Amino acid sequence: MRYDFKAIEAKWQDQWASAQTYKAEQPSNKPKYFILDMFPYPSGAGLHVGHPLGYIASDIYARYKRHRGFNVLHPQGYDSFGLPAEQYAIETGQHPLKTTNQNIARYREQLDRLGFSFDWSREVRTSDPEYFKWTQAIFLKLHDAWYDNVSDKARPISDLLYIFKTKGNRNLDAACDEQTEIFSAAEWLAFSEDQKSDILLKYRLTYLAETEVNWCPNLGTVLANDEIINGLSERGGHPVIRKKMTQWIMRISAYAQRLLSGLDNIDWPLALKESQRNWIGKSVGALVHFEVDQSDEKIAVFTTRPDTIFGVSFLTLAPEHPLVARLTTSNQQQKVKDYIEATSRRSERERMADVKTISGVFTGAYAVHPFTKASIPIWIGDYVLAGYGTGAVMAVPCGDQRDHDFARFFNLDIPNIFKDVDVEQEAYTQKADVLLKDSDFLNELNYAKAMPIVIERLETIGAGQGQTNFRLRDAVFSRQRYWGEPFPIYYVNGRPRPIDSNYLPLQLPKVDQYLPTEDGAPPLGRATAWAWDTESNSVVDNSLIDHQTVFPIELNTMPGWAGSAWYFFRYMDAHNANVFADHEAMAYWKQVDLYIGGSEHATGHLLYARFWTKFLFDLGLSPVDEPFKKLINQGMILGTSAFAHRVEGTTHFVSKDEIKDQKTQRIHVDVSMVDASDHLDTEAFKIWRSDFYSATFITNKQGHFVVEREVEKMSKSKYNVVNPDAICDQYGADSLRMYEMFLGPLEQAKPWNTAGISGVHNFLNKLWRLYIDQDGQLKVNDQPGSKDSLKTLHKSIKKVTEDIEQFSFNTSVSTFMIAVNEFSSQNCSSKEILEPFLILLSPYAPHIAEELWHKLGNFSSVTEQFFPEFDPNLLIEQTKVYPVSFNGKMRFTLELDLNLDKADIEKIVLSHENTKAQLSGLSPKKVIIIPGKIINIVH
């Protein structure tokens, strides 16, 4: 009987589903293991072969962990709020929920074919009201919390109210807006309710503020910093401009230090930790105040190198700096005005792209050096950014290359404060052990020693203090979109009030169109029933707003990352109606042990999820403060695009090897029309797109039309997408699973090549034929396995176990192939060998393993078996002794099986004549010697 993968796979998928084989136990006495994939956004295009890569890896690991006796939680769900469904709704008027449900159904169908061991009973969808009710509830908790810098954690607003009432905020150290007034307890009590409400907003962990935001006119919404790449939107590549808007904002900056320190204790790829560190951007230094000559003004600068303060030769302000206008002397007035105008005409993007051009202007004013009292010219330069630090720098040309360039360009002083260093040509920017000179009390000190001293002196004379700056900005949380979580907020006198969490979910209202309104309000502004009645605690018609108890509801919705910032907790207790996840369930599952997904979420999702987890931890709602213990980034599977060359301005296509001098354009052709030798099926191509119907082809001498190949990202528009369904039809899910692993290391990007799958497919066929004869009868006996077969088996067990634990799934596939080849040549048909081998194989190719397992007469599932252990005694290598001549000297390289201490080894080795005889039957070690001297002992 042939290996009928289609029937086998369908049969076991049904069986597993109906028996709920992969349901996680709860409660359970077993040790837990939580393994999670980044849940997908269900797009209309469906899955391509690149998507399941991470899911296959996590599935192998989940199955392995079950074999090891763990209670495995391996769930899946959908990040189902998002732009594409809304875009489609705008175009067609169809409710995004309908599109979303259709896409989810399609995704599920595709996922099911691959034999994943997901516990679907815990599925979550971020757009499900039963889910987003808790997203809204967590938002309200953030709204009802502030950050206490002293205890270094979030606390409820009620604590803050008590502090205000009893002590005011004078001695309070809390994360808050920059311009927050100081008040006493008495003053607080005298404030009106509106005033109190405004002040509290400056402390809440999610607050409403008018800020400059990144506005994308084409998308009609604001974007967070991580959604912008080079001044263009990540999605769609539309231009983004700065605009003032009132927005909900997450005070993630309060957690900057903890988000940074937390990275030290989690097992994540270095590159990913590095980009989070960059994004958080901690710099330790000092704030220094420079008095301005003949003025009461002070200029504050932030510097990471206060030790170089005696090298300051000028100050530079950003053109947008608020003091610019007041400082500029009358005779410089015009020049400064022209300069500011010129720079403001340049967009942020131009300014960032063009870092070579040096420009600036003198203000005419001078500052006073805090120590030397020397006069320091104040300049304006657009290399200083208004948005970072204080928007002003103390320029130390000998220690900073930008300052150096600026000084040279405008012919300013470059005083040298570094001993034995030449700063004529370029600045000395290292913090190495070079000593300072011409620096008064810092002379003869290095960076490390000078830092604390100079900061202390600055503090003594009141000219500054040590300070730590973070680049991490608070995250804008409002989107002018329909298809997202509504904010549980209504407005009284223009001031936000929370809707009590008992009345959640606040569901999305019906709208006639999904576009912003004519006057620029978000799509929810079109809803006719979008007002909150505080009496009935329900949504009512807008016409009732005149009524005393009825108020307008927030029109923005939450961003895509809201639902994904906590979804891992929901899997622990997916159906709880009273709380986002039960305390006991969370205490058991704790955190995600292994998280697999792409690296594109480095500074978005992965940072926000850590932020929310830390917040929930502070409130005692999470037992852990890091959500993902170990994280692996799977590499992308790339597509191999094909191009046909067309002579420019014609419909003539030229085979790649026939191109002479003609100017040609490359046209993407669908990869399904190209064979393994890169030959295009020209007839199929002609009917593929109507505009190519009359195309003519210049083929090569063999009569073939050769296309050009290139590896690119897999995408519909590049016609290089390979659909997993087609692969399953032709080769089966087990082949696909093994092949995706076989392609290369999990973390690496690698191109897809359908031709290669025949290798693993042949392997599965071979395995089948080895144990099943033509009539479908089992070719297995109850004889014990031969010594060779046992050795093959245990070699495989050892290798596969090591591979899985190190996530080197690609080499395991080779191991299986070698084993089956060896079994075949050993004529191995022992049940004793086959059974453990099937358990070993089942994480990779669960269907065929299950089928053969049952054919062997077993009734329970192969997934319930314990993973086999290897017997080291069967793995003893043969003793090898080989002499090698080197430089006329004789030396010996020995690989011995032994379990002896160094002295014994020496003794044996030095009498190597009968080494082999003496060493057989002991556990493996390696010794490498030259006569008379042991060079290396391998333990």
Place this chain on the structure above:
RNA sequence: GCUCAAGUGGCGGAAUUGGUAGACGCGCUGGAUUCAAAAUCCAGUUCUUUCGGGAGUGUGGGUUCGAUUCCCACCUUGAGUACCA
């Protein structure tokens, strides 16, 4: 510019406390089977060679009896990030 990662056959890739480089698969070549094809099986496949060998893991050095592996410099590619003071 900075940070990180990686450079091995025609291709994907193996090989680490330093020990016979190229496992395994694709592709290719030859053979068996077949009327033929598909499928399957067997053999070969880094380059070079006067068939003794010789060279070889991006380049150039170094450490070592021995280096794909460790160290230094450089080149290339990829990823991230960018006037961050």
